[in-house]
Amino acid sequence: MGKIAYIYNETFIYWQSIILTFAVATAVCVFLALYLWKGRNGLAAALAVSLGLVLSPVLARLVHWYCQSTAYASFTAAMTDDSSGGYALVGVIAGCVAAALLLRLLYIVRNLPELLDCMALGGAAGIAVGRLACFFNASD
Secondary structure (H helix, E strand, C coil), rough: CCCCCEEEEEEEEEHHHHHHHHHHHCCCHHHHHHHHHHCCHHHHHHHHHHHHHHHHHHHHHHHHHHHHHHCCCHHHHHCCCCCCCCCHHHHHHHHHHHHHHHHHHHCCCCHHHCCCCCCCHHHHHHHHHHCCCCCCCCCC
16 A cells, blocks of 8 residues: 555545656656757657657556456456556556657658667656655555
8 A cells, every 4th residue: 555645535646656757757858858959850759758658558558467467357447447457667668669660650750769769768767766656655
């Protein structure tokens, strides 16, 4: 059970969720700072972030369901019910790589290795901040 940060009516907001939200924001900001600092296409960066934010949770949940299918009643429940279960970090990485590959296939991004390098550094910063969430649950 995680530590509760705020309670509003019947809504509970946990510290772990707040820290993980900051981790995602850190990863996005570091990626954008690195990619735009090199003078690259802002539209490509915005599309990479948008696609990554859409594909990553889906693939992260899919990988988690595949690895721990007994934790879910069905595949449909795993993909639609966010109240239980978890996410696999490797799915987040796969979602970001899929977003980058899609942008390269559509010729929006010309230099795929440079985009992936900036994504990797942003992801590393996000993971570093995200690991701080373990201070607020029983996993540490």
